[in-house]
Amino acid sequence: MSSAIVFTEYGGPEVLRLVAAEPPAPAEGQVRVRVRAAGLQPADSLLRSGRFRAFMPARFPQRLGNELAGVVDAVGPGVAEFQIGQEVLGPAAAPGAHADHALADATQLVTKPSGLAWSEAGALSASGQTAATCLYDLGVEEGDTVLIHGAAGGVGSMAVQIAVAQGARVVGTASERNHQFLRDIGAVPVRYGPGLAERVREAVELAGVAGARVDAAFDTAGTDDALAASVELVTDVTRIGTVAAGADVERYGIRRMSTRRSAGQLRELVELAEAGKLRVFVQRAFGLEQAREAYKELDGGHVRGKLVFLMS
């Protein structure tokens, strides 16, 4: 038997239950993974609360969790890439990674390097691939100055590090308790809230950028402060984008961005991690039996880096 977090009605973290279930059987092209670690994302909360209902209705009993790392323990028909016993990481085939066993499409997985901790490997793929896709689509390259809103969060902290690795200069927004963290990962920290554009301008000037130029803005916070400052600072509106669920893109005429996932892109992120240029900062690891506590912390909206379920 296996355990899985499920919910059978929409609501807060209190609707979550840990239930015993048969391990799922892999279909064509899939493997089953004995999950060792699985990250949490705001999208998991949106599905659980019903806010995703129009876009992705729950199928009760609904499972959660889109990213994982673990050991392949069953292989479906037509899978040549992986064998039982291999350590892998990547996206789950459908929400369900917050469980002892989950299914994944073999073409989306990559081998987990032995030097990467389980907790980091299980929380890398979703936020990492979102950050990488968005920076690419915003044309971020060496020499650019990039403003990243929500820079201490899951997507933001990975976006900062990827942009820095690409040779960009990064200004990141966060509350003051996260400013040293942002410096540590290579960003110039700026406090969010009213007056943001002026503070960013000062920070960019202090960093010695001619004309206090900001070339692109990537938003993960979705607030009016963040979006208004972005359009004030970045001349080319096509280089402003957001992934934040609540962002009013019509009002500001900016891009709503989405994720593309591929094993090739994930392998590049794993290589960055192996080279010490991309860390997955795990604020806290939980057991599956602590699901309600974990989701309560996620819903608070102030996670530094990532939260993760860690199984033995």
Ligand SMILES: NC(=O)c1ccc[n+]([C@@H]2O[C@H](COP(=O)([O-])OP(=O)(O)OC[C@H]3O[C@@H](n4cnc5c(N)ncnc54)[C@H](OP(=O)(O)O)[C@@H]3O)[C@@H](O)[C@H]2O)c1
């Ligand atoms: N995770 C993914 O893979 C993914 C994929 C697609 C879309 N998205 C969307 O992207 C958004 C961010 O996701 P995430 O996983 O990065 O979330 P997250 O990790 O939960 O974000 C938490 C961070 O947000 C910061 N924050 C809170 N209020 C802020 C504000 N007003 N201005 C700037 N920063 C603020 C917090 O910093 P302080 O504590 O310093 O305030 C905290 O570090 C969500 O809307 C999510 O649905 C995420």
